[in-house]
Amino acid sequence: MTSAGQQITARTPPPRRPTDARLNQVELYFLPVATRVPLKFGGETLTSVTCARVRVQLVDQRGRTAAGWGETPLSVQWSWPSTLSHVERHEAMIAFCGQLAAAWWRYECWGHPLEIGDAFQRDVLDPLAAEFNKGRDPAAHLPHLAALVCCSAFDIALHDAYGALHGVPIYETYNADYMSRDLADFISPAPDSQIDFRNLYPADFLAAEPARQLPVWHLVGGLDPLERGELTGAEPQDGYPVLLADWIERDGLVCLKVKLRGNDAAWDYDRLVQVGRLGLPKGVRWLSADFNCTVSDPAYVNEILDRLARDERPIFDAILYVEQPFAYDLEAHQIDVRSVAQRKPLFMDESAHTWRYVQLGRSLGWTGVALKTCKTQTGAILSHCWARAHDMAIMVQDLTNPMLAQIPHVLLAAHAGTIMGVESNAMQFYPEASMLEARVHPGLYTRRNGELDLSTIAGAGFGYRAEEITRPLPKPAAIFG
Numbered sequence: 001m002t003s004a005g006q007q008i009t010a011r012t013p014p015p016r017r018p019t020d021a022r023l024n025q026v027e028l029y030f031l032p033v034a035t036r037v038p039l040k041f042g043g044e045t046l047t048s049v050t051c052a053r054v055r056v057q058l059v060d061q062r063g064r065t066a067a068g069w070g071e072t073p074l075s076v077q078w079s080w081p082s083t084l085s086h087v088e089r090h091e092a093m094i095a096f097c098g099q100l101a102a103a104w105w106r107y108e109c110w111g112h113p114l115e116i117g118d119a120f121q122r123d124v125l126d127p128l129a130a131e132f133n134k135g136r137d138p139a140a141h142l143p144h145l146a147a148l149v150c151c152s153a154f155d156i157a158l159h160d161a162y163g164a165l166h167g168v169p170i171y172e173t174y175n176a177d178y179m180s181r182d183l184a185d186f187i188s189p190a191p192d193s194q195i196d197f198r199n200l201y202p203a204d205f206l207a208a209e210p211a212r213q214l215p216v217w218h219l220v221g222g223l224d225p226l227e228r229g230e231l232t233g234a235e236p237q238d239g240y241p242v243l244l245a246d247w248i249e250r251d252g253l254v255c256l257k258v259k260l261r262g263n264d265a266a267w268d269y270d271r272l273v274q275v276g277r278l279g280l281p282k283g284v285r286w287l288s289a290d291f292n293c294t295v296s297d298p299a300y301v302n303e304i305l306d307r308l309a310r311d312e313r314p315i316f317d318a319i320l321y322v323e324q325p326f327a328y329d330l331e332a333h334q335i336d337v338r339s340v341a342q343r344k345p346l347f348m349d350e351s352a353h354t355w356r357y358v359q360l361g362r363s364l365g366w367t368g369v370a371l372k373t374c375k376t377q378t379g380a381i382l383s384h385c386w387a388r389a390h391d392m393a394i395m396v397q398d399l400t401n402p403m404l405a406q407i408p409h410v411l412l413a414a415h416a417g418t419i420m421g422v423e424s425n426a427m428q429f430y431p432e433a434s435m436l437e438a439r440v441h442p443g444l445y446t447r448r449n450g451e452l453d454l455s456t457i458a459g460a461g462f463g464y465r466a467e468e469i470t471r472p473l474p475k476p477a478a479i480f481g
Contacts, residue, residue, distance in 0.1 A: 015061050015110040016180045019173075021165055022110045023158065024065070025057035025481030028101040029473050030094065033073070033402060035429045036236045040222035040259060041292060044077040046429075050090065051403065052097050053473070054153040056104070057481065058161045068161025068461050070153040071404040072374050078350070078399065079146040079374075081293065081328075084139060092142055096132055097150045098478050103128055104154045105480035112179045113159040113170070114202070117378030118186055121354075125151055144353055145328065148375045149399075155376040156408050156462075163461035170461050171210070171415050174202035174381065187355050187386045190362060195389050202381050205388040210414035213451045215421030217255040217288070218247055219398070219428060220275055227278075240431060244275070247428070248282045251447040255286045255320075257423055262294025262325060269304050276315030286420060287318045291325035293350055296333075298340050301325050305343045320420060321368060321395070324349040330360050338365035345393055345419075354379050355386040368393035371416060373401075373408045384416050398423040402433040403471070406444055408462050414454055424452060436471045 015022075031051040039046040053071045074097070076089045103124050109116045125147060133141040163170035166178070176182070182199055189195035225231055226244050241247045244256075258275050260268040268291070276287060295301060301322060308316035321344055327333040328350030340346050347368035348361045358369050369387045371380045371394065387394060396413035399405075406426060413422035426434060427445055438445035443453025457463035 018061065019166065019178045020110045020112070020180070021058040021060045021162060022108065023056050023104060023116070023161075024059045025055075025067075026101050026105045026154070026478070027055040027476050028097060028478040029053040029055075030097075030477050031403070031474065033430050033433045036238060036240065036431070037242070037429060038221075038223050039219075039400065039429050041075075041077040041081070043294070044081065044086075045223065046075065046077050046400075049073045049075055049400070050094065051405065052150065052153040053404065054101075054157040056154065056157040056161050058158070058165050060165060064165065066161050066165035068157045068159070068164050069404055069464060069466055070156030070158070070160060070408075072149060072153040072156070073399055073401065073405060074149060075374070075399050076146075079149045080143055082139070088140065089146075092140070093146055093150055096129070096142055096147065097153075099128060099132060100150055100154055101478040101480060112173065113155075113162045114174065114179065114186070114378050114381060115181060117155045117158060117376060118382065120155075121151070121376070121378070145350060145375075148353060148379065152374045152376045155378050156373060159377045159408075160461035160464070167460050169459070169463060171206065171411070174206065176201055183382075183385055186382050190359055190390055193390060197389070200385075202385055205385045206415045207417045210411070212414070212454050214410060214413055214454065215255055215450055216251075216253075216447045216452045217257045217398075217421060217423040217425075218251065218253045218447070219423065219425040220244060220256055220258045222259045222261065226274055240428075244278060245282065248279060248284060252283075252449040252451075253279075253447070254284055254450040255288075255420060256284055257288045257290055257323075260289060260291045262291040262300070265300060265304060269307060272304070272308065272319075273312055273315060276312065276318060280314060280318060285318065286320045287315065288321050288323055289319055290323040290349075293324055293326065293328045295325035296327070298325075298335065298337055301340050302343060305340075309343075319344055321345040321347050321393075323347045323370060323397070324351060326351075330357055330364075334360075334364060336364055341365050341367045347393070347395055349397055352383060355383045358383050358387055358392070362390060362392060366392075368395065368419070370395040370397040371412060372397055372399060373405075373412055374399045377408060377412075380412055393419050395419055396422045398425050400426050400429055402426040402430055403437050404464055404466070404469075406434065406437070407441070407457060407464055410444060410452055410454055411457065411462060422452065437469050440465050440468045
């Protein structure tokens with residue numbers, strides 16, 4: 001057992017019901033993955049990623065134990081946009097994961113995973129990040145979003161282990177049979193609403209019959225070639241498509257998410273037109289416009305949308321929603337976005353750190369929220385409940401999730417009841433990374449007829465069927481317990 005200091009006193013009291021559990025072991029692994037083609041995020045480009053994989057063990061009051069797994073790609077470019085070098089940010093996130101492993105093991109807290117996960121974020125995550133940043137140049141401070149991404153693998157593993165401990169899928173535990181506290185102990189209604197969260201549980205806002213097939217969104221990256229004349233000869237010759245038309249034909253795609261620049265209106269307009277003119281005749285029905293947090297004035301988005309409405313009406317009509325045009329630090333950039341939302345549904349993504357940020361976004365005019373498991377399963381469930389209660393629309397967006405990370409991601413979409421399926425693009429950028437998982441869940445890692453097939457997910461926790469996936473793991477980066 002690795003020493004990790006004194007136990008942290010939790011806000012959650014000792015166990016209150018027989019189903020309560022606490023964490024008593026933590027293992028942390030890092031799995032490197034390289035992309036087959038580059039993926040552009042705003043002003044940066046991703047060519048590789050490190051996935052944090054976590055195994056935790058829970059114990060209940062009778063001494064029974066069960067283990068669970070969680071995994072998240074540590075997407076530096078997405079979670080920590082900065083002029084700081086990629087190496088510095090990547091190393092900081094790796095180091096913070098190590099500190100989190102020790103902190104989770106030290107955290108003496110009984111309850112349901114939502115109760116433990118929420119308490120950990122309040123009691124430990126922010127103070128730990130503040131301590132981590134102490135003495136560092138302000139420009140090198142780990143932001144809250146990056147801290148959440150690091151924390152999410154541990155939180156996801158906690159939920160998986162709890163389901164395994166009780167022998168049920170984790171979504172069957174988000175109710176009064178397993179939870180000691182109702183939603184009123186976690187979230188508060190907006191000041192202008194009459195909502196009362198007392199005697200309500202997450203199950204009241206989740207699908208009673210989750211979808212087994214989901215429409216799937218394909219990501220059209222800013223560097224992706226669309227026409228044959230754009231090919232340079234440096235593209236991979238690995239049997240997977242490169243051109244958008246070939247992806248549409250192979251996977252039967254009907255939903256395309258278009259990455260835009262947000263600082264070049266002519267390029268953004270032309271990109272939407274080019275993608276629309278290419279995709280709509282081939283059966284594509286829906287587009288989304290993702291400006292990647294780079295827009296500072298709603299007029300920028302409005303002018304593009306108005307021009308499309310005037311000159312390219314079918315493309316305008318196909319745009320289902322607009323995603324996160326504005327800076328993700330919502331507290332620092334409180335922009336009134338109602339003019340954009342009057343034209344198209346406007347979804348928070350990077351800004352939606354927690355339900356409190358969703359509440360702030362709603363007050364500024366945002367009409368939807370894009371959930372991500374990389375901000376913790378706990379946070380995604382609570383944000384979902386808050387948004388649903390306030391009539392906000394829901395999407396579930398990808399973080400280019402490979403391997404095990406894909407499964408909680410698509411399960412969230414299946415249970416959340418999104419406006420249109422789920423985004424899933426790891427098969428575009430690193431399909432070989434998930435080959436072992438694909439042997440057990442072929443429909444999750446290959447898109448067919450424009451859908452993902454969730455029918456192979458089965459069993460307790462997240463239904464990984466991890467014992468059937470024979471993936472060798474590297475030496476643990478940390479072990480506690």
